[in-house]
Amino acid sequence: MQTFEKISWEIGEDLRQRLGGAVEAEICQKAILYLLKTPTERLEMLSLSSLNDALDRQYEREQLLRSLQILSGSWLDLLEVFFKYYDEVRDEEIDVELESVSDAEESGQFIHPATGMPIDNYRNNLFMYFGASKKLRDMKSRLHA
Numbered sequence: 001m002q003t004f005e006k007i008s009w010e011i012g013e014d015l016r017q018r019l020g021g022a023v024e025a026e027i028c029q030k031a032i033l034y035l036l037k038t039p040t041e042r043l044e045m046l047s048l049s050s051l052n053d054a055l056d057r058q059y060e061r062e063q064l065l066r067s068l069q070i071l072s073g074s075w076l077d078l079l080e081v082f083f084k085y086y087d088e089v090r091d092e093e094i095d096v097e098l099e100s101v102s103d104a105e106e107s108g109q110f111i112h113p114a115t116g117m118p119i120d121n122y123r124n125n126l127f128m129y130f131g132a133s134k135k136l137r138d139m140k141s142r143l144h145a
Contacts, residue, residue, distance in 0.1 A: 007143075008030075009029065027063060027067035028071055031068075031071060036139070036143065043132040045082075051068070051130070071130075077133050078139075079136070081098065081130060082095070083095070083096040083097075083098065083101050083128055084126075084127045085113060085122070086126075086127065096113050104126075110122035
């Protein structure tokens with residue numbers, strides 16, 4: 001039977017080979033162990049900060065972001081990336097499609113998801129977070145079976 005530690009180690013080994021020993025392989029391995037051991041309901045809205053806390057805040061932001069790209073990329077596909085926009089006027093958080101964020105990064109202008117109005121200074125109110133992918137949820141359910 002597979003264990004959390006064994007799965008984390010095997011994926012980490014593969015990453016070390018692919019990344020040539022870069023620190024991101026270590027971060028991914030530790031993050032995978034955290035993701036496997038943490039109850040699924042607590043993996044619904046993981047911020048960069050909460051993931052950094054789970055890894056004892058020992059990595060630089062850019063290293064953590066590169067690792068999250070790996071964890072959410074098509075090869076591992078353990079995390080999904082989501083965005084919310086905080087509308088200060090309405091005092092509400094609004095879900096934002098990844099495509100809208102990509103378009104805003106290219107054009108420099110964000111289109112408000114509810115009103116359709118362009119917003120120039122949107123970055124301070126746009127928040128990225130992560131959630132367990134179907135693949136991760138399935139993996140966790142097999143481990144707990």
